[in-house]
Amino acid sequence: MHKEHNLTKNQKIIFDLIDKSSQPLKAYSILYNVKKKGIKAPLQVYRALDKLVEIGKIHKIESRNAFIACHNSSCQVAKATAFSICEICEKVTEISSAGLSKYLANFKDKDGMKYSKYNLEFFGLCKKCTLK
Amino acid sequence: MHKEHNLTKNQKIIFDLIDKSSQPLKAYSILYNVKKKGIKAPLQVYRALDKLVEIGKIHKIESRNAFIACHNSSCQVAKATAFSICEICEKVTEISSAGLSKYLANFKDKDGMKYSKYNLEFFGLCKKCTLK
DNA sequence: TACATAATGTTATATTATAACAATAACTAA
DNA sequence: TTAGTTATTGTTATAATATAACATTATGTA
Structure with missing residues (x-):
């Protein structure tokens, strides 16, 4: 099971979006989708993504440059x-x-x-x- | 063993560079290194890389966006x-x-x-x- | 409180990769 | 051998992905 991490505002907005998605999302598509929530710059997205990957809430699909929520309770923190x-x-x-x-x-x-x-x-x- | 492919001029220049390298090379570092041989544009590099990957002479290291020569005679054509x-x-x-x-x-x-x-x-x- | 650490906001820019189109070269079949 | 086809090249422009640098604000902790 995942260690509980208290996501920050941006992390939560971005995680929720990825989590709801049925397929992996790309960074700039995420950016486009969260602009209405006040996240305006690529770096805000990438920082949240980095953190979410680090704590194992999402994974990067390297061959697609896209991100997917982790639904695997047994994966050892994204590693x-x-x-x-x-x-x-x-x-x-x-x-x-x-x-x-x-x-x-x-x-x-x-x-x-x-x-x-x-x-x-x-x-x-x-x-x-x-x-x- | 690899099927023999007759590499074209650009493909050969770029394959030779990657093959001589002890570590994976990135596309723009390749570009920089082959400018003196007349390859001037990114697309010329990427086209050669695509082909070399396709025929299994090189592999892409996805997590690094870099390319390495294949030294594994048993790998089934890059797959x-x-x-x-x-x-x-x-x-x-x-x-x-x-x-x-x-x-x-x-x-x-x-x-x-x-x-x-x-x-x-x-x-x-x-x-x-x-x-x- | 005061300090340290993490997260945010912002602008600019670096890095990686492809679109579109014109020109050549190489291959193939009549 | 020559016409048609396919692959490769050259070139300019631009799209897509990602990070540097710095100022500010929020959060955690002694």
């Missing part, structure tokens, strides 16, 4: 993430598989190094798009 | 990649582990979907930086 991304409809789903996270956390490279922090993005078709 | 990234010195190493690639290629999500295409980035310390 170990896995997603599937549909190449047709761009639907992104966070994967929470105990087996996968165990496998990756225990993976050792050639030097015998382990990594508790990782980001994995799978690409393919979602179920819906497969059936079309 | 299934794994890297370790040192958070201190930024050294990036492509991981070629039969076990890992088999595990990921066979991984099934909740919908039973498999993904032959993925990108995995591990973050931590490289051996050198661990010993410091």
Whole structure:
């Protein structure tokens, strides 16, 4: 479970927007959507995003430069993430598989190094798009 | 093994630069370095990069917006990649582990979907930086 | 209260990437 | 070999993503 963080005003506005969204949101689309709430500059958005990523409330989808709310109570504060991304409809789903996270956390490279922090993005078709 | 691709002039210039580099290179740093060879515009660089990624000669490190030559003869044309990234010195190493690639290629999500295409980035310390 | 720390507001600018269009070069089939 | 097709190049402009720097305000804590 997430440690409780008391979000500040801007963080809350931006988190709520991302949380309500069914797909990842990009920074400038967020900016556009929160202008009516008084957030006017990119930096205000990026600062909130940075903080939200840091505390694990959202994740960045690196290949898309977009942000999604974390719905995975088991992910260790934003450090170990896995997603599937549909190449047709761009639907992104966070994967929470105990087996996968165990496998990756225990993976050792050639030097015998382990990594508790990782980001994995799978690409393919979602179920819906497969059936079309 | 890579299918042989006959690189064009620009592609060759840019691939050679990346291939000689010990660390990932960013697009505008590449641009700066190939200006003396007549490549003057960002688009010329990005077009070559796109093609080189497509044919699997290089990979993009998504979290760094940087490009590295592929030294992994077993990676299926740029589609299934794994890297370790040192958070201190930024050294990036492509991981070629039969076990890992088999595990990921066979991984099934909740919908039973498999993904032959993925990108995995591990973050931590490289051996050198661990010993410091 | 006073101090320290975190968050905010603002302007400017850096960095990363693509659109649009014209011109060449390379490939392919009759 | 030549016409048609496709890929590549060159070029200018601009879009999209992200951060620097600095002044101010709010919050937490001893």
